[in-house]
Amino acid sequence: MLDSLTRRLAGILTGLRGKARLTEDDVNDMLREVRVALLEADVNFAVAKGFIAKVREKAVGEDIYGSLTADQTIIRIVRDELTELLGTAPPRFNYNPSPPTVILLCGLQGSGKTTTAAKLARWLINQGKKPMLAACDTQRPAAIKQLEVLGESVGVPVYVKLDKTTPVQIANEALARCKHLMLDVLIVDTAGRLQIDEGLMEELHQIYNNTKPSEVFLVLDSTTGQEAVHVAEAFHKEVQLTGAIFTKLDGDTRGGAILSVRSSTGVPVRFIGVGEQVEALDTFHPDRMAQRIIGMGDVMGIIEKAEQFIDKEEAEGIEGKMASGNLDFNDMLQTFRMMKKMGPMKNLLKMVPGLANAVPEEALDAINDKDTGRIEAIILSMTLKERSNPDIINGSRRKRIAAGAGTTVEEVNNLLKQFYGSRRGMKQMMQMQKRMGKRGRR
Numbered sequence: 166m167l168d169s170l171t172r173r174l175a176g177i178l179t180g181l182r183g184k185a186r187l188t189e190d191d192v193n194d195m196l197r198e199v200r201v202a203l204l205e206a207d208v209n210f211a212v213a214k215g216f217i218a219k220v221r222e223k224a225v226g227e228d229i230y231g232s233l234t235a236d237q238t239i240i241r242i243v244r245d246e247l248t249e250l251l252g253t254a255p256p257r258f259n260y261n262p263s264p265p266t267v268i269l270l271c272g273l274q275g276s277g278k279t280t281t282a283a284k285l286a287r288w289l290i291n292q293g294k295k296p297m298l299a300a301c302d303t304q305r306p307a308a309i310k311q312l313e314v315l316g317e318s319v320g321v322p323v324y325v326k327l328d329k330t331t332p333v334q335i336a337n338e339a340l341a342r343c344k345h346l347m348l349d350v351l352i353v354d355t356a357g358r359l360q361i362d363e364g365l366m367e368e369l370h371q372i373y374n375n376t377k378p379s380e381v382f383l384v385l386d387s388t389t390g391q392e393a394v395h396v397a398e399a400f401h402k403e404v405q406l407t408g409a410i411f412t413k414l415d416g417d418t419r420g421g422a423i424l425s426v427r428s429s430t431g432v433p434v435r436f437i438g439v440g441e442q443v444e445a446l447d448t449f450h451p452d453r454m455a456q457r458i459i460g461m462g463d464v465m466g467i468i469e470k471a472e473q474f475i476d477k478e479e480a481e482g483i484e485g486k487m488a489s490g491n492l493d494f495n496d497m498l499q500t501f502r503m504m505k506k507m508g509p510m511k512n513l514l515k516m517v518p519g520l521a522n523a524v525p526e527e528a529l530d531a532i533n534d535k536d537t538g539r540i541e542a543i544i545l546s547m548t549l550k551e552r553s554n555p556d557i558i559n560g561s562r563r564k565r566i567a568a569g570a571g572t573t574v575e576e577v578n579n580l581l582k583q584f585y586g587s588r589r590g591m592k593q594m595m596q597m598q599k600r601m602g603k604r605g606r607r
């Protein structure tokens with residue numbers, strides 16, 4: 166996500182770090198580079214220009230030249246300005262005081278509306294809400310099926326009509342149904358537009374007027390670059406948008422539009438889509454994003470991800486076993502599965518401060534989730550008894566396990582060696598932590 170911009174900016178700012186006294190020329194050079202980096206990331210020209218002007222103005226205002234901490238000050242100014250650009254604090258989710266709350270999704274065809282509808286449903290479930298989906302894209306029958314399948318995978322009802330019912334009627338009926346079932350939120354998926362099209366806009370207006378949505382999200386494909394900003398401007402003129410959702414930020418996108426949309430339209434970015442799976446939706450935090458872009462990482466993001474995906478009781482069970490040195494292969498398998506839910510390791514590592522720019526992209530790419538896959542295969546070839554009691558794994562058992570996992574005895578030996586090594590290490594670490602009375606748990 167915005168990897169190349171992150172690399173560039175982090176690199177530029179790292180270059181400043183520790184320089185004894187910054188001159189105005191140093192800062193001007195730096196700002197020129199930042200401007201180029203922003204433009205290359207497809208940030209709107211006027212936005213980039215305004216950004217640089219503000220940073221320069223603040224640098225002068227804070228009288229940094231000649232100060233010993235000029236490097237830190239300028240990095241802070243850049244971070245704060247980026248946060249400002251991205252929208253300062255994230256707005257709270259707008260729930261209707263008398264439920265159900267209606268969320269209307271709109272956007273061009275293929276931007277990711279239907280996928281995002283399901284992602285939002287899942288997100289709302291995690292917030293303790295009971296959502297329902299309404300299939301108001303009647304243009305293509307396949308779209309209805311798609312929403313049904315996605316709805317089923319997250320476990321929410323999908324309101325569908327296959328006859329000639331109009332999208333507006335479907336929305337109305339779905340809302341009535343939602344009330345009847347006493348659900349909290351109705352998410353309305355609408356038909357795509359190839360471009361801003363009058364007929365479809367009219368349809369959107371009607372749904373808007375009938376269902377009175379509390380949130381109107383425009384779904385934008387981040388791979389379309391600046392075009393996304395134009396789309397946002399056009400839609401915002403038609404319906405009062407309450408937020409933008411950028412999708413496909415997992416790919417190799419320049420993503421500069423995400424930095425431009427708020428200052429160009431006033432519409433805040435609310436969520437970002439980072440994958441095709443229904444879990445791949447993150448709330449957008451301008452401060453964290455800014456922090457991340459300048460290479461300071463997103464520690465809060467990592468913690469939240471972990472908390473979201475790791476089952477607390479399971480984790481505590483494993484922790485207890487770690488302390489007593491009784492960890493076995495079942496626990497290892499369980500840990501892998503928890504980690505897998507958090508997505509590719511590479512993406513997680515990129516959120517670690519400093520790592521994103523300190524480690525070359527290729528090295529991160531080389532971190533292969535297949536490695537854990539191989540280890541998993543070996544563990545799966547063990548009998549349950551072997552998994553819970555690794556001490557019994559003798560030579561002939563090792564041979565059998567290797568054959569079962571399609572690997573060599575050497576690999577099995579390595580895994581066992583690693584296993585005993587880390588079991589010892591963990592036991593020592595946990596005991597030390599206990600002695601120090603610091604459990605690090607909230």
Ligand SMILES: Nc1nc2c(ncn2[C@@H]2O[C@H](COP(=O)(O)OP(=O)(O)O)[C@@H](O)[C@H]2O)c(=O)[nH]1
Nearest residue numbers: 274275276277278279280412413438439440441
């Ligand atoms: N990689 C990636 N693909 C996405 C994301 N969101 C949507 N897609 C894909 O984009 C395509 C179009 O999505 P869809 O929801 O059907 O778009 P719609 O026409 O606006 O409803 C599908 O293949 C989705 O799987 C995302 O955040 N990341």
Ligand SMILES: [Mg+2]
Nearest residue numbers: 278279302308
């Ligand atoms: Mg769709």
